[in-house]
Amino acid sequence: MRVLVIGSGLAGINAALLASEFADVTLLCKSSLGETNTQRAQGGIAAAVTALDAPAIHAEDTIRAGAGLCDPEAVRALTADGPAAIQRMLQLGVNFDRQRNGELSLATEGAHSTPRVLHAGGDQTGLHIQSALVDRLAEAKVDVRTGVAVTDLALEAGRCVGATTDARETLLADAVILATGGAGALYQTTTNPSNATGDGIALAFRAGAVVRDLEFVQFHPTALIADGSAFLISEALRGDGAVLLDARGDRFMASVHPDAELAPRSIVAQAITEAMRRDGVDHVSLDISHLDSDYLRHRFPGVYRGTLERGHDITAGPIPVAPAAHYHMGGVYTDINGRTTVQGLYATGECASTGAHGANRVASNSLLEAAVFSTRAVGAIGRGPEPARPPSDHVQRLHTHAQAGAPSWPRLRQTMNELVGITRTREHLNAAVDRLTDWSERGEAPTDPTLPLATLTSRLIAQAALQRTETRGAHLRLDYPDANPDWQRHSLWQLARE
Ligand SMILES: Cc1cc2nc3c(=O)[nH]c(=O)nc-3n(C[C@H](O)[C@H](O)[C@H](O)COP(=O)(O)OP(=O)(O)OC[C@H]3O[C@@H](n4cnc5c(N)ncnc54)[C@H](O)[C@@H]3O)c2cc1C
Structure with a gap:
C-alpha cells in the first residue's frame, strides 16, 4: 500500500x-x-x-x-x-x-x-x-x-x-x-509562517470534497508587529496578569467583558481593534512588568527572547501589540x-x-x-477505502474556472486584511468576493503555482463570510452584530460540476 x-x-x-x-x-x-x-x-x-x-x-x-x-x-x-x-x-x-x-x-x-x-x-x-x-x-x-x-x-x-x-x-x-x-498567511498580519496559505482547502475543493465553516478565522489579540511579521505574545501572559492599555495608558478590557483581558479571543481582538481605531494608532500596549523579572524570564523564555530580539523587554515596561490572523x-x-x-x-x-x-x-x-x-x-x-458520508446539512455549490489565475501575494493579502478581517460588513465582503472571483477567473497565470490555490481559498472564505449574516464565535459582522438562531448550523461548500 x-x-x-x-x-x-x-x-x-x-x-x-x-x-x-x-x-x-x-x-x-x-x-x-x-x-x-x-x-x-x-x-x-x-x-x-x-x-x-x-x-x-x-x-x-x-x-x-x-x-x-x-x-x-x-x-x-x-x-x-x-x-x-x-x-x-x-x-x-x-x-x-x-x-x-x-x-x-x-x-x-x-x-x-x-x-x-x-x-x-x-x-x-x-x-x-x-x-x-x-x-x-x-x-x-x-x-x-x-x-x-x-x-x-x-x-x-x-x-x-x-x-x-x-x-x-x-x-x-x-x-x-x-x-x-492553516491559512493565516492569506492575511498581511499573521502569526503563521508565510507558507500557511490554506492550500489544502483549495486542493480538496477542486477535487470535489466538501469544505466547511471557512468564515471562521481566529485573530489572536496580541501579536508584536515588527519588520512586517507578527510575533505571538501568548495568552498565558494575560493568564498571569498582563493588562492591556490604550494610547492614553488606560485599561479598557474591564469595561468590555467581565473576564476583562481573559475574555474570549474574538472579543479581546475586537476591543483592541476598536481602541486602535478610536485613538488613530496601530497598536495598544500589553504590560506584565509588575511581575518579578526573574520569574518572567523563566516562565516565558520564548516570548522574553522573541520580544528582546525585536527591541522590546517585557520585564521593563509595556510592549506594543495588535491583533493578527492566527488560526482557521x-x-x-x-x-x-x-x-x-x-x-x-x-x-x-x-x-x-x-x-x-x-x-x-x-x-x-x-x-x-x-x-x-x-x-x-x-x-x-x-x-479500508470508504469516504465520509456527506454531511446532513445543505451543501452549496460554487463554480470556479478550471484555469485558475491569481493576483500578486501583496495584493491578495492586502485584500484579505482590509475586506475580510476581524470585523466584516456586507459592503466589504461583496467587494472582496468580486475582486477575488475576478482574479481567480481572469487573473494572470502566476509565477508561484500555489498562488491560485491561495486565491481560491481566500475567495471561499470571503464568500462564506458574506453569506453568514450574523455574529458568531470568531465571525464578527458589524451589520449583523448578534447571533441568529437560524444560523446555528454549518456552512458547507462544494465545487459545482458543469
Ligand atoms: C504562533 C502560534 C502559536 C500557537 N500556539 C498554539 C498552542 O500553544 N497550542 C495549540 O494547540 N495550538 C497552537 N497554535 C496552533 C497550532 O500550532 C496549529 O494549529 C497546528 O500546529 C497545526 O498543525 P498541522 O500539522 O495541521 O499544520 P502545520 O504544522 O502548519 O504544517 C503544515 C505543513 O503543510 C505544508 N504545506 C502546506 N501547503 C502545502 C502544499 N501545497 N504542498 C506541500 N506542503 C504543503 C507546510 O510546508 C507544512 O509542512 C499556534 C499557532 C501559531 C501560529
Whole structure:
C-alpha cells in the first residue's frame, strides 16, 4: 500500500510515522520540515490527564467555547483520545515540563475550567514537539521530500489517487493525507509562517470534497508587529496578569467583558481593534512588568527572547501589540476518522474541519486535534477505502474556472486584511468576493503555482463570510452584530460540476 502525506507539522509527521508501520509512505512539504505552525506553538496542548479532570469536563469546556457549532461526536473523540495522544507524544520523545515531584506540569488557559495544558520548554511547546517528530522521522522508513509544493490532486473516477507537484511530477498513492496546516498567511498580519496559505482547502475543493465553516478565522489579540511579521505574545501572559492599555495608558478590557483581558479571543481582538481605531494608532500596549523579572524570564523564555530580539523587554515596561490572523477553524470537511467526502482523500490537523472547534477554538485544543485525528485517519486508512458520508446539512455549490489565475501575494493579502478581517460588513465582503472571483477567473497565470490555490481559498472564505449574516464565535459582522438562531448550523461548500 502507498500513502502520500502532504505536510510536515504535527498532523503530517504523526500520520507518516504511523502509516509507515504498514505502508510505503512519502511525505511532501513545500518548505523545510520545521517551517510549520506546529513549530511556533507556544502555550501548550490540552488533555485531561489527571484524576481531578476528565474527558467529559474537557468536552464541556470545548463545547461551551464553540458558540453552538461544535460537533459533539468530534469533541468526544478529541477529548476521549486526548490522554492516549499525550502518551504517544511522550513515547515519541516530547519532553513536557514537569514539577519538582516529577508529575506533568499543567497550566490553565482561557476557557479551560481546570489546569490541563501540558507545555514544554516553558512557552516553546511547538518547537519541542516538532523537533521530536523530525528526529523520529529521520529514523523511520519514510521517503521525505522538502521544498516540494503540491499544486493539484490526481483523480480517477472521482477517487483521489495521488498528487501533482510544482515540478509537474505526479505521485500515485492508495491514500492521500492532506496535512497542509492553516491559512493565516492569506492575511498581511499573521502569526503563521508565510507558507500557511490554506492550500489544502483549495486542493480538496477542486477535487470535489466538501469544505466547511471557512468564515471562521481566529485573530489572536496580541501579536508584536515588527519588520512586517507578527510575533505571538501568548495568552498565558494575560493568564498571569498582563493588562492591556490604550494610547492614553488606560485599561479598557474591564469595561468590555467581565473576564476583562481573559475574555474570549474574538472579543479581546475586537476591543483592541476598536481602541486602535478610536485613538488613530496601530497598536495598544500589553504590560506584565509588575511581575518579578526573574520569574518572567523563566516562565516565558520564548516570548522574553522573541520580544528582546525585536527591541522590546517585557520585564521593563509595556510592549506594543495588535491583533493578527492566527488560526482557521474552517477547513476540509471530515468525519471523526479524517475521511473527506472524496474516496482516498483524508484531511487532518488545521486544514481539516472535524467539527471539534465549532465557531471558536479553545486555546491548546489545536495541537491535540492534530495529534488525535491524524492517528484516527491512519487507523481508517488501515481499515479500508470508504469516504465520509456527506454531511446532513445543505451543501452549496460554487463554480470556479478550471484555469485558475491569481493576483500578486501583496495584493491578495492586502485584500484579505482590509475586506475580510476581524470585523466584516456586507459592503466589504461583496467587494472582496468580486475582486477575488475576478482574479481567480481572469487573473494572470502566476509565477508561484500555489498562488491560485491561495486565491481560491481566500475567495471561499470571503464568500462564506458574506453569506453568514450574523455574529458568531470568531465571525464578527458589524451589520449583523448578534447571533441568529437560524444560523446555528454549518456552512458547507462544494465545487459545482458543469
Ligand atoms: C504562533 C502560534 C502559536 C500557537 N500556539 C498554539 C498552542 O500553544 N497550542 C495549540 O494547540 N495550538 C497552537 N497554535 C496552533 C497550532 O500550532 C496549529 O494549529 C497546528 O500546529 C497545526 O498543525 P498541522 O500539522 O495541521 O499544520 P502545520 O504544522 O502548519 O504544517 C503544515 C505543513 O503543510 C505544508 N504545506 C502546506 N501547503 C502545502 C502544499 N501545497 N504542498 C506541500 N506542503 C504543503 C507546510 O510546508 C507544512 O509542512 C499556534 C499557532 C501559531 C501560529
